[in-house]
Amino acid sequence: MAVETLRASVVVVGSGMGGGTTAWALAQRGVDVLLVERGEHLPREAANVSPREVFLNRRYKPSETWLDGAGRPFSPGVHYVVGGNTKVYGASLPRFRESDFGTVEHHEGISPAWPFTYADLEPYYLAAERLFRVHGQHGEDPSEPWRSEPFPFPAVPDEPYVAQLADRLHAAGATTSPTCMGIDLRPFGSCVRCATCDGFPCRLDAKSDSDVCAIQPALETGHVRLLTGVRVTRVATDSTPGRVSHLEAEGPYGPVRIVAERYVLAAGAANSAALLLASRSADHPGGLANSSDQVGRNFMMHNNAHIAAIDLDRRNDAVFQKTLQVNDWYHDGGDGKPLGTLQLLGKVQGVMMKSWATRVPLPILDQVAARSVEWLVMTEDLPRADNRVTVTDDGTITVTRRAVGTSTHRMLHRKATRLMRAAGYDVVATQPFDISMNSHMCGTLVAGHDPERSVLDPYCRAHDVENLWVLDSSFFPSSAAMNPALTIAAQALRVVAESGLAS
Ligand SMILES: Cc1cc2nc3c(=O)[nH]c(=O)nc-3n(C[C@H](O)[C@H](O)[C@H](O)COP(=O)(O)OP(=O)(O)OC[C@H]3O[C@@H](n4cnc5c(N)ncnc54)[C@H](O)[C@@H]3O)c2cc1C
Ligand code: SF4
Known part of the structure; x- marks a missing residue:
């Protein structure tokens, strides 16, 4: 079969938070970009707002399975669509805290320093907040980092139930602050504050996902072409071991060869690592960019639980x-x-609880949901070399993970439970996360100064391969205990502005 060849100055693989933002930033500089996405556009349809379809029937998740460390199959928390995981994400877009970029001692080990500081990233956090229309309020959160300018948009107001909840929490001794949200509540903005946001796609394009905020404006510049339904299978270095020569890919009509001057992987923390491992060759027997043997290692996904206070x-x-x-x-x-x-969290409906409370009848879950308020309890997952992504010969991804930081998680869970009780809630139910709830995964291709201990340099360029960058959550040296997406976007903006990727 004839192989179709496509060419661009820069090719970006994956259109999620990292890839979409990179394409947008390159487009602002007039760079000719080919954005390659394995999925298609997520359809706009009635099922977008069906909890049963989205949560129980997993309508927008791929049918592929990954294996855990014991070889058991699971359905991963990934979405192969234009916009990647941001198409269904909760749009909570906080910055990491200043201390998250330094070395921090935890109960079960050390959270390592990043190869750049909060101050280095701060201007790009601001730019990312503007691009993704973040609504927030400075000065109320005891943990928040300094910022050079106010949030672009004011915080999303609390509804009466939540305002009263805040009063109850204050009376119980807690400090509350507004979450930093990427939804379009600007004057004349299209968000209608509906009940199906967190975990659902937005039918009004009012959620600040990568498709709406980055890719669509990037396409309008005329500098970016979007290729959907094309899965990159190999990163090849034919003539010079330290340079990517082309990408091999599978499209709907057969094999595709993609040639560029510079290459960006942004396929998500598991898929980017898997792609490099699967790109092994005589010159790179352990996988591409892997002279450090760090490719795929240090997989993190936060230690998370959902609690429902009733x-x-x-x-x-x-x-x-x-x-x-x-x-x-x-x-x-x-x-x-x-x-x-x-x-x-977004307000949970009874049928959404059914995905884990499988034996409880739906009418009872509906009664519970009518009286509950739901929280995410999130703590840091520390890097561990043996927690890793590997690929089998047939391309199946395996994720081996033993969570680090579980005692910290238990402590926060206890504090959360006591707080809810003190605020007057009768019952606190918990849904712990398992390996399939890996939506915050990161850390499989860490950035660092030392080529023997990291895969990427501080600007996310591969130490071993001069024309290859990775701009998704893979580069995180630590996971912090905050939602990752804004930090992925900010680093993509920084790299395009300050490294040689744009020229
Ligand atoms: C339900 C849910 C809620 C979430 N809520 C939040 C939140 O509130 N706040 C927050 O900060 N984060 C949240 N996240 C996490 C956030 O969405 C991710 O951290 C972020 O999208 C990761 O960006 P990324 O660029 O690393 O990868 P992704 O966004 O996953 O993008 C990877 C892209 O690469 C494509 N791809 C993969 N392999 C290939 C290949 N071989 N060839 C071509 N294309 C490929 C995929 O199809 C995908 O489009 C949530 C995630 C989920 C699933
Ligand atoms: S309309 Fe607003 S609340 Fe509803 S899904 Fe869209 S962004 Fe979220």
Whole structure:
């Protein structure tokens, strides 16, 4: 079969947070970009807002399975569509804290320093907040880092139930602050504060996903071409071992060869690592960019749990609930060591609980959901070399993970439970996360100064391969205990502005 060859100055693989933002930033500089995405556009359809379709039937997840460390198959938390995982994400877009970029001692080990500082990234956080229309309020969160300018848009207001919840939490001794949200509540903005945001696609394009905020404007510049339905299978270095010569890919009509001057992988933390491992050759027997043997290692995904606090006497009538967080213990849980964050989730409906409370009848879950308020309890997952992504010969991804930092997680969970009780809630139910809930995965191709201990340099260029960058969550040296997407976007903007990627 004839192989189709496509050419561009820069090719970006993957259109999620990292890839979409990179394409947008390159387009602003007039660079000719080919954005290659294995998925298609997520369809706009009635099922977009069906909890049953989205959560129980996993409508927008791929049918592929990955294996855990014991060889058991699981359905991963990935979405192969234009916009990647941001198409369904919760759009909570906080910055990491200043200390997250330094070395931090935790109960179960050290969270390592990043090869650049918060100050280095701060201007790009601001630019990313503008690009992704972040709404927030400075000065109320005890953990927040300094910022050079105010948030681009004011915080999303609390609904009455959440405002009263804040009062109850204050009375119980907690500090609350608004979550940093990427939804379009600008004057004349299209967000209608609906009940199906967190975990669902937005039918109004009002959620600040990579497709809406980065890719569509990038395409309008005329500098970016988007190729959908094409899966990159190999990064080849034919003539010079330290330079990518081309990409091999599979499209709907057969094999595709893609030739560029510079290459960016942004396929997500598991797929980017898997692609480099699968690109082994005589020159690179352990996989491409892997002279350090670090490709695929240090897989992290946060230690997370969902809790539902139930007040038997009071109905929760909030529609858009995700407006409040408690960060009192982010830096110090009382013994000088950090814990993490508590963030309100989107309002959960009974049928959504059915995916884990499988034996409880739906009418009971509906009654529970009518009286519950749901939180994300998020703590840092420390890097560990043996926690890693590998690929089998047939291309199946395996994720081997033993969580590090679980005692920290238990401590924050206990504090959260006590806080909810003190605020008057009768019951606190917990849904712990398992390996399939890997939506915050990161760290498989860490950035660092030392080529023997990291895969990428501080500007996310491969130490071993001069024309290859990785601009997704793979580069994170640590996971922090905050939502990752804004940091992925900020680093993509920094790299395009300050490294040789654009020229
Ligand atoms: C339900 C849910 C809720 C979330 N909520 C939040 C939140 O509130 N805040 C937050 O900060 N984060 C949130 N996240 C996480 C956030 O979406 C991710 O951290 C972020 O999207 C990761 O960006 P990325 O560029 O690394 O990868 P992705 O966004 O996953 O993008 C990777 C892209 O690469 C494509 N791809 C993969 N392999 C190939 C290949 N071989 N060839 C071509 N294309 C390929 C994929 O199809 C995909 O489009 C959430 C995620 C989920 C699933
Ligand atoms: S709350 Fe706003 S941004 Fe979220 S899905 Fe609804 S309309 Fe879209």
